[in-house]
Amino acid sequence: MSYLEVEMAGPIARIALNRPEIHNAFNEHVITELTKVVADLGSASSLEAIVLTGNGKSFCAGADLEWMGKMVGYSHDENLADARALQTLFETIAQCPKVVIAAVNGAAMGGGAGLVAACDYAIASDKASFAFSEVKLGIIPAVISPFVVEKIGLGAARAYFTTGRRFDAVTALRLGLVQEVVPAEDLAASVNSVLTDACSAGPKAIVASKALLRELARGTADTVEAIAQIRVSPEGQEGIRAFLEKRKPVWKRES
Template sequence: MEFTTLTVTTARHVATVTLNRPDVRNAFNETVIAELTGAFRALGAEPEVRAIVLAGNGPAFCAGADLNWMKKMAGYSNEENHADALTLAEMLYTIWSCPKPVIARIHGDTYAGGVGLAAACDIAVAADHAHFCLSEARLGLLPATISPYVIRAMGEQAARRYFITAERFDAAEALRLGFVHAVAGADALDAKVNEISAALVANSPNAVRESKRLVREVAGRPIDDDLLADTAERIAAIRASDEGREGVRSFLEKRTPAWRPA
């Protein structure tokens, strides 16, 4: 894969996708959106990749939308604005629905659409100096395309506050809200990300993929006969799968399962 706004590397079953526009604090435009969509679709289909880290190069994780892109959008028709916004919505959905688990490695400022990027990931780890801001209301705009992911990640009540106040909040507050899962010092951020990545890689790839899908498809559903039947079918299917059988056998035989790297 060749990119102009990203770098993509893979080591020990973990792919790292790095936003690489440090001169504009990794703000995104139509090229970044298209490349992120393409990268996550490709990595999601790559058998050797078991986890993906989304990171940023330079002083910020992602400052939201590129100013030049925003200037261009100011002259768009309603139809053009809708089509443009839909590409952003599709990119966020591609990350959120990627069959591989995605870890956001957050450092520095994370603003507007950058908050949406972090929220679309499965796990978020922030440096203790990171700051967040849903700044759209200051510009007369809405965090509309990112809202499904941000509301899920921080909760409705917190989203209501930060959407309408556009206040900055720090990593400690993000942790308190549950928006991020862990906070680490700048010098320990990579170690924490690597620790979580290693835990993901040690698990059954099929079980990880199906667990991610399970949360997506079960959350919010009523606990009724349909859900009971659905969840029973899921566990029955995975028990009969190759990795399910191998996992049980390896546990009973007190050995390492075949999928675990040496």
Template sequence: MEFTALTVNIANHVATVTLNRPDVRNAFNETVIAELTGAFRALGDMDEVRAIVLAGNGPAFCAGADLNWMKKMAGYSDDQNRADALTLAQMLHTIWSCPRPVIARIQGDTYAGGMGLVAACDIAVAAEHAHFCLSEARLGLLPATISPYVIRAMGEQAARRYFITAERFDAAEALRLGLLHAVVPAEALDAKVAELTAALVANSPNAVRESKRLVQDIAGRAIDNDLLADTAERIAKIRASEEGREGVKSFLEKRTPSWRPA
């Protein structure tokens, strides 16, 4: 894969996708959107990849939309605007639905659309100095395409406040709201991400993939007979799977399962 706005590296079953436009605080435009979509689709299909880290180069994780891109959009027709917005929505959904677990490594400030990137990931870890802002209302805009993920991540009540106030808040508040899973000193960020990727790689790739899908499919559903049948079917299917049988067998035999790296 060749990119102009990203770097992608794969080592020890972990792919690291890095936003690489530090001169504009990793703001995204049509190129970034297309490359992120392509990268996550490709990595999601690679059996060797068991986890993906989404990172940013430079002082900011992602400042949202590139100003030059926004200026160009001002001259778009209604159809062009809709099509352009849909590509952003599809990119976020590609990250959210990627069959590999995705960790956001947040080394700096994250604004507007960058919040959508974080919320679309499965796990989010930030340096304690990072700040966050849903800044769209300041510009007369709204966080529409990112809203499905941000509302799920930080909750409806918090979204009500921060969507309309556009207040800046720190990593500790983001952790309290549930947007983040861990906040660490900047010098400990890589170690924390490595700890999490090691945990992911040690687990059954199939179980991790199906567990991610399970949360997405079950969250918010009514607990009724259809749901009971669905969850029973899922556990029955994975018990009979190759990795399911291997996991139970290796546990009983007190040995390392076949999928775990030496």
């Protein structure tokens, strides 16, 4: 059984969480499938960007009740394995070689808000809402925390992690969890506008930019070496020459 809808349109892949009857809540099967789909799409040379959204009125409500019921009986080792699988999903999204855009069409709760944070760019409908609601269940947003803190900072994370308070799309924009808020009817057009920019960028430059950010976060980035390498690379040379010659660059993609 597939828990996702995947559509390909030229260089764009659109992944929709497809459990609208339970607000696209995820379980271990959704985690496994989504991890594999993103990893496979990330390695597709013909692809340039990925859009992640939800079918129905919600983006993702976090963990589903049946899966949470199983957790009650898990041993410590089983909980470790379960949490590592979820961590792998978020890392796969965050480290994907393609630009990953979240189209937040509705509520994004708990791990659903974590999915938003793991994406490179997020556009929210003005009807969307968010919460890190784990504390209300007596647990914590541990696995998603590195991705969320990277976006909104420790201060805002403290406020919303400790209260589980729900917040709207405008607040998510102010915090930096999302980059745009648009009327619901304009969500698709706004996503397409970002895709136009993403698809005009050098594919290796995107990969290098995401790697640079990870190194900066670890304090291991050599920014001088990074720019020197990219300037002398075939893609860097083409981009600079195209700019000077006032033409569009021709990016070479691996077959």
